[in-house]
Amino acid sequence: MAAQYRLTASAKADINALLDESTHRHGQDARNRYAALLLAALRRIAQNPEGGATAARPELHPDMRSFHIRHSRTESNTTPVGNPVHVIFYRTTEPGRVDIIRVLHDRMEPSRHVEPKTKTKGD
Template sequence: MARYRLSGPAKADISSILRTSETQHGRDARIRYRGLLTAAMRRIAAAPHGLSTTDRDELLAGLRSLHIRHSRNESREAPVGDPVHVIFYRVVEPELVEIVRVLHDRAEPNRHVDSANKNTETNGD
């Protein structure tokens, strides 16, 4: 399996998502959503050009996306009823995927995705 790393903006997105999840739905919901996000990032690392992914070259060359609902059955936590986030990512090396942003599915990605996503940290198995 390939590795994944998070850009600085993606790390901030995830922190905000999880904080909001806990504030609005409680600690257990935060844990379930974190599990779903992790499962989705692992899925991306394992198959970055998988059937559930979408080419997003119109936003940034080489960019792809995956709605996290496609990973509901892969989370180690209890299911999340209605996940609402999309992970934007790109393959930067044959065995390395960069998670660029994690945005609400109603957000306009062209306002949030740009080529300035350079702050990264390696994660994954």
């Protein structure tokens, strides 16, 4: 069975906002390339949630991890994005499934945007 990921409502909103901003600042082609990069990063996380480019984030939650999308620049089937600036925050909820909690700009302070109520189903 292929690995799966699920986007929380916050992650969906983050992605929509960052892609809209990409279109506004850089045009539709740039949006498409960034969307392909995000998709490559999400697939990579789902396939190997604890891979070498990921980081444990115990300061946010014991199960939380993060992945900077720059590590997937060579995995999308488009012209590489020059300077990706987003980090995906996620946790494994069961074998073969990852919940994507937030997708934040790398200059944002995660502890201000990853709310306790979104960290786990049981919290």
